[in-house]
Amino acid sequence: MFHVDVIVIGAGAAGLMCAGTAAAYGKSVLVLDHAEKAGKKILISGGGRCNFTNRLTTPANFISTNPHFCKSALARFSAFDFIEWVEKSGISYHEREHGQLFCDQSASQILDMLLAPCSDFGVEIALHTEIQSVEKFEHFLVKTSKGDFSAESLVVATGGLSIPKMGATPFGLKVAKSFGLNIIEAVPGLVPFTFTGNQKESLKELAGISLNVTAGNRGTAFTEAMLFTHRGLSGPAILQISSYWSPGESLSINLLPGCDIHQVLAEKCHQRPQAQLATVLSELLPKRLVQMLFEPELREVLLKQLNHRQIEQVVETLQNWQLKPNGTEGYRTAEVTVGGVDTDELSSKTMQSRKVPGLYFIGEVVDVTGHLGGFNFQWAWSSGYAAGMAIAGAE
Numbered sequence: 001m002f003h004v005d006v007i008v009i010g011a012g013a014a015g016l017m018c019a020g021t022a023a024a025y026g027k028s029v030l031v032l033d034h035a036e037k038a039g040k041k042i043l044i045s046g047g048g049r050c051n052f053t054n055r056l057t058t059p060a061n062f063i064s065t066n067p068h069f070c071k072s073a074l075a076r077f078s079a080f081d082f083i084e085w086v087e088k089s090g091i092s093y094h095e096r097e098h099g100q101l102f103c104d105q106s107a108s109q110i111l112d113m114l115l116a117p118c119s120d121f122g123v124e125i126a127l128h129t130e131i132q133s134v135e136k137f138e139h140f141l142v143k144t145s146k147g148d149f150s151a152e153s154l155v156v157a158t159g160g161l162s163i164p165k166m167g168a169t170p171f172g173l174k175v176a177k178s179f180g181l182n183i184i185e186a187v188p189g190l191v192p193f194t195f196t197g198n199q200k201e202s203l204k205e206l207a208g209i210s211l212n213v214t215a216g217n218r219g220t221a222f223t224e225a226m227l228f229t230h231r232g233l234s235g236p237a238i239l240q241i242s243s244y245w246s247p248g249e250s251l252s253i254n255l256l257p258g259c260d261i262h263q264v265l266a267e268k269c270h271q272r273p274q275a276q277l278a279t280v281l282s283e284l285l286p287k288r289l290v291q292m293l294f295e296p297e298l299r300e301v302l303l304k305q306l307n308h309r310q311i312e313q314v315v316e317t318l319q320n321w322q323l324k325p326n327g328t329e330g331y332r333t334a335e336v337t338v339g340g341v342d343t344d345e346l347s348s349k350t351m352q353s354r355k356v357p358g359l360y361f362i363g364e365v366v367d368v369t370g371h372l373g374g375f376n377f378q379w380a381w382s383s384g385y386a387a388g389m390a391i392a393g394a395e
């Protein structure tokens, strides 16, 4: 039987980071993946340009049952450590809004960068390999379609459940369960919302409109673009808040963030008292949206005739628009999975299981989920590095 120091299951962002790190410190490493190609999600990420990290990364950009868990790994391999590696590798990049960093050319450069130490330090990458079983005796024994392998350490880096078409599976969660580890329920995150009935029909009328909003739920809010689609709502603000949403909850949308509507209406009334409310609101928002939000009786009221109750209704509708999604588009289009292996089961310094020595979980399979903007890859790099260093005894 082929024996190595470390078997990593999953040749994605976290698995490759961990494999290269452990190998650089002298460990023999075998990476197993059922896909025909390594790093498939890296290649399609950021529209092919890979939003590989975020210059403004802090622990507050991560959702986890234990919000402190991510701190140690993020501190030991930070966004700046990754940026330094990108620069040393000669990859040119640019910054977009909110600190998001993207390759100038292609996401494949990030994959090549991760594969370089794997190749330099002799990591074996076995693709097209189905994992049949994982057990622990004296060592970990992994039975696969390509034969049986054993190792002192086993790293599970099989990612989240999003985009099954690309090879996502619940494998990592099943392994965790089989070793008696607790799981925090997994749900789709960074995902568009869907609606039914009349609400779906009226939102459909607005398909294609994009505007800057604040989308809030349960005390969390994001100010970014929102996009009306044929199925419901999408765009960065919506994807962000979806990771904080549970079925049955309503969203609060502020369609005019930072705008004092009382003051705007008072000024417009002073300048054009004969103007209709709809005319004035259509100067602030797309006309189709104004028509959808207000009944004709209110839309046609002249500014000079607006009473206090009507003004309050306008403010409430525009700045606290309540929408109750029917659901989300699910794992088919979700960018990430919220939930995963319970962080209470793992050491935050090494990602090693507290119950099963030698067993590690890294990346998206862990109950740490980044906001939109390069944070999920940063978690993959940081957690992969933490495990790789710990396995190599190079802490």
Ligand SMILES: Cc1cc2nc3c(=O)[nH]c(=O)nc-3n(C[C@H](O)[C@H](O)[C@H](O)COP(=O)(O)OP(=O)(O)OC[C@H]3O[C@@H](n4cnc5c(N)ncnc54)[C@H](O)[C@@H]3O)c2cc1C
Residues within 6 Å of the ligand: 009, 010, 011, 012, 013, 014, 015, 032, 033, 034, 035, 038, 039, 040, 041, 042, 044, 045, 046, 047, 050, 051, 052, 053, 129, 130, 131, 157, 158, 159, 160, 162, 163, 166, 167, 168, 169, 170, 171, 334, 335, 336, 362, 363, 364, 365, 373, 374, 375, 376, 377, 378, 380
């Ligand atoms: C469309 C899209 C765009 C994204 N863009 C960005 C972005 O720009 N910036 C960002 O930060 N994040 C982005 N993300 C999220 C990011 O891709 C993930 O969070 C990240 O890849 C997680 O890394 P990982 O190594 O944990 O898992 P993955 O990169 O998903 O790797 C998991 C690996 O495990 C393998 N695997 C799974 N199940 C099995 C099994 N049963 N047997 C063997 N192998 C298995 C898979 O084939 C895969 O190679 C995007 C996600 C999607 C879906």
